[in-house]
Amino acid sequence: xxxxxxxxxxxxxxxxxxxxxxxxxxxxxxxxxxxxxxxxxxxxxxxxxxxxxxxxxxxxxxxxxxxxxxxxxxxxxxxxxxxxxxxxxxxxxxxxxxxxxxxxxxxxxxxxxxxxxxxxxxxxxxxxxxxxxxxxxxxxxxxxxxxxxxxxxxxxxxxxxxxxxxxxxxxxxxxxxxxxxxxxxxxxxxxxxxxxxxxxxxxxxxxxxxxxxxxxxxxxxxxxxxxxxxxxxxxxxxxxxxxxxxxxxxxxxxxxxxxxxxxxxxxxxxxxxxxxxxxxxxxxxxxxxxxxxxxxxxxxxxxxxxxxxxxxxxxxxxxxxxxxxxxxxxxxxxxxxxxxxxxxxxxxxxxxxxxxxxxxxxxxxxxxxxxxxxxxxxxxxxxxxxxxxxxxxxxxxxxxxxxxxxxxxxxxxxxxxxxxxxxxxxxxxxxxxxxxxxxxxxxxxxxxxxxxxxxxxxxxxxxxxxxxxxxxxxxxxxxxxxxxxxxxxxxxxxxxxxxxxxxxxxxxxxxxxxxxxxxxxxxxxxxxxxxxxxxxxxxxxxxxxxxxxxxxxxxxxxxxxxxxxxxxxxxxxxxxxxxxxxxxxxxxxxxxxxxxxxxxxxxxxxxxxxxxxxxxxxxxxxxxxxxxxxxxxxxxxxxxxxxxxxxxxxxxxxxxxxxxxxxxxxxxxxxxxxxxxxxxxxxxxxxxxxxxxxxx
Numbered sequence: 164x165x166x167x168x169x170x171x172x173x174x175x176x177x178x179x180x181x182x183x184x185x186x187x188x189x190x191x192x193x194x195x196x197x198x199x200x201x202x203x204x205x206x207x208x209x210x211x212x213x214x215x216x217x218x219x220x221x222x223x224x225x226x227x228x229x230x231x232x233x234x235x236x237x238x239x240x241x242x243x244x245x246x247x248x249x250x251x252x253x254x255x256x257x258x259x260x261x262x263x264x265x266x267x268x269x270x271x272x273x274x275x276x277x278x279x280x281x282x283x284x285x286x287x288x289x290x291x292x293x294x295x296x297x298x299x300x301x302x303x304x305x306x307x308x309x310x311x312x313x314x315x316x317x318x319x320x321x322x323x324x325x326x327x328x329x330x331x332x333x334x335x336x337x338x339x340x341x342x343x344x345x346x347x348x349x350x351x352x353x354x355x356x357x358x359x360x361x362x363x364x365x366x367x368x369x370x371x372x373x374x375x376x377x378x379x380x381x382x383x384x385x386x387x388x389x390x391x392x393x394x395x396x397x398x399x400x401x402x403x404x405x406x407x408x409x410x411x412x413x414x415x416x417x418x419x420x421x422x423x424x425x426x427x428x429x430x431x432x433x434x435x436x437x438x439x440x441x442x443x444x445x446x447x448x449x450x451x452x453x454x455x456x457x458x459x460x461x462x463x464x465x466x467x468x469x470x471x472x473x474x475x476x477x478x479x480x481x482x483x484x485x486x487x488x489x490x491x492x493x494x495x496x497x498x499x500x501x502x503x504x505x506x507x508x509x510x511x512x513x514x515x516x517x518x519x520x521x522x523x524x525x526x527x528x529x530x531x532x533x534x535x536x537x538x539x540x541x542x543x544x545x546x547x548x549x550x551x552x553x554x555x556x557x558x559x560x561x562x563x564x565x566x567x568x569x570x571x572x573x574x575x576x577x578x579x580x581x582x583x584x585x586x587x588x589x590x591x592x593x594x595x596x597x598x599x600x601x602x603x604x605x606x607x608x609x610x611x612x613x614x615x616x617x618x619x620x621x622x623x624x625x626x627x628x629x630x631x632x633x634x635x636x637x638x639x640x641x642x643x644x645x646x647x648x649x650x651x652x653x654x655x656x657x658x659x660x661x662x663x664x665x666x667x668x669x670x671x672x673x674x675x676x677x678x679x680x681x682x683x684x685x686x687x688x689x690x691x692x693x694x695x696x697x698x699x700x701x702x703x704x705x706x707x708x709x710x711x712x713x714x715x716x717x718x719x720x721x722x723x724x725x726x727x728x729x730x731x732x733x734x735x736x737x738x739x740x741x742x743x744x745x746x747x748x749x750x751x752x753x754x755x756x757x758x759x760x761x762x763x764x765x766x767x768x769x770x771x772x773x774x775x776x777x778x779x780x781x782x783x784x785x786x787x788x789x790x791x792x793x794x795x796x797x798x799x800x801x802x803x804x805x806x807x808x809x810x811x812x813x814x815x816x817x818x819x820x821x822x823x824x825x826x827x828x829x830x831x832x833x834x835x836x837x838x839x840x841x842x843x844x845x846x847x848x849x850x851x852x853x854x855x856x857x858x859x
């Protein structure tokens with residue numbers, strides 16, 4: 164019986180195994196819907212909003228395993244910590260250890276932004292912060308807003324925003340912030356745990372981590388004092404049934420913290436201390452001086468040794484802002500000298516951040532490269548061999564011997580006078596040029612002599628070239644150039660020109676004349692271009708519009724005159740428009756200056772691409788206040804894109820798949836619609852308008 168029972172068990176086990184195997188082959192189980200839910204905080208120690216806290220260790224527990232991402236640039240602690248806190252994640256818990264001594268009667272806020280995410284799907288817990296107080300009361304006021312880069316309206320991501328209760332101008336440069344937070348990936352910020360009072364607010368890109376502004380850093384400031392406050396308001400919420408009928412109407416009371424519309428525009432003064440960055444002698448006839456910053460004046464150079472034989476021993480080639488200088492040496496005694504000692508006097512930044520005269524002694528040595536020495540030896544050897552061969556042939560003739568044809572040609576070549584060395588002029592552009600371009604020629608060395616009688620400009624009339632009279636002399640292009648010359652006329656559309664330069668009519672600073680040059684250019688017809696007229700409202704005539712390419716490079720600029728900016732002869736393509744209020748009317752955008760209490764000049768973007776087609780004249784209206792600043796910049800050229808949650812990415816991908824091609828075509832055809840953006844509600848606060856419109 165025992166054997167039979169044992170056999171029965173074995174058979175039953177085998178049948179059960181077969182049954183389970185067959186069931187397993189039916190299909191794999193479903194994984195369930197994708198998890199888009201962020202981690203949930205289950206508890207904190209100390210509790211949220213606790214008072215009289217004495218421990219410097221904070222623990223936060225979650226319903227699932229969590230990780231910290233980019234905590235160095237996302238997590239902020241107020242009050243500002245001298246020693247960075249230790250922040251760690253382990254399983255379902257995050258711990259924060261504050262290593263500074265806790266301040267008495269202080270409200271602490273640890274703002275994690277969106278640094279916390281779950282372990283499996285990477286879903287972010289956005290906007291989580293924990294606050295507590297070391298005293299009997301906790302500060303609960305908040306201020307919020309947005310930080311944009313002033314010159315291109317990019318959201319400034321993960322930069323510091325801080326408050327100073329010390330209203331002195333020096334607080335920003337000498338003291339750490341009272342309260343601090345960081346902007347999110349959209350440039351938005353909320354400063355929490357603020358006490359009642361008066362504050363100055365600043366934004367700071369702080370690479371050195373000292374919570375203080377220096378002139379080399381990006382910063383923004385509000386030129387008015389803010390007073391945090393709170394107000395209650397009531398909203399009505401409607402609860403619907405499953406069949407979309409009204410079930411319940413509930414009134415809820417909320418708290419609004421003010422101000423919640425702060426706009427900070429961040430810029431950089433482009434401040435650089437002035438000092439000599441580099442001095443060198445790359446060639447025997449050239450000295451290069453490089454400064455660390457632009458300068459208004461040129462330095463004064465005095466050659467100490469060897470003493471120059473000419474008073475004007477060099478000519479200077481400079482950049483527009485005088486930060487890079489090339490001195491072309493014309494004194495042959497200096498060119499031949501291996502070493503030159505120069506005393507250079509210039510303005511240098513001193514310890515007080517001011518410019519003061521300084522003199523540096525420059526020892527400039529030129530060592531001829533080995534390959535040049537080798538080439539010179541080879542040329543000398545070749546010349547000596549030619550002279551030796553010629554002397555041998557002349558001796559042969561003197562002895563009455565006959566020379567063959569090859570020998571006669573060798574002797575003739577040796578006796579032929581050497582040609583005067585000349586240089587070749589180059590045309591900067593050939594064949595076809597755009598309307599508005601200049602006809603330019605260039606030389607390999609600085610030019611010092613131009614004989615206008617040797618320069619001829621012709622235009623093609625039907626099939627005949629006609630010489631133009633009264634053409635002004637060639638001019639440097641740009642004005643600081645030493646080796647580039649332009650014909651100072653405006654070439655006419657759909658025309659052909661011929662520039663003829665006679666030999667010897669142009670010479671370099673070393674007296675070398677030019678060879679002759681003749682080249683033809685054609686100017687494109689008007690039909691190859693588009694024109695754009697922007698009818699602008701919201702600004703006066705002290706504004707400049709910049710036409711940008713897809714890389715935000717400025718293609719052309721136009722002043723706003725009578726509410727209109729006009730661009731003629733634009734190459735077909737896709738462009739973007741940016742406008743700045745030219746407060747000081749210098750026709751260039753200027754950043755802010757904290758010491759002078761000046762804000763960056765205001766910038767606005769036309770919010771759509773401008774597609775210009777060949778032989779089209781486009782006229783477009785533009786109200787610069789029709790969209791809030793942070794929504795003006797076209798998505799095509801936006802660089803600092805906000806982070807997107809998993810569910811946002813999923814929805815975006817789904818919508819992209821569902822969009823039909825016809826919809827895309829209709830969007831492109833509607834690029835110059837006349838209805839605008841259907842919002843003309845500018846109140847004077849560019850960010851507040853966004854807050855108001857967003858709730859409509």
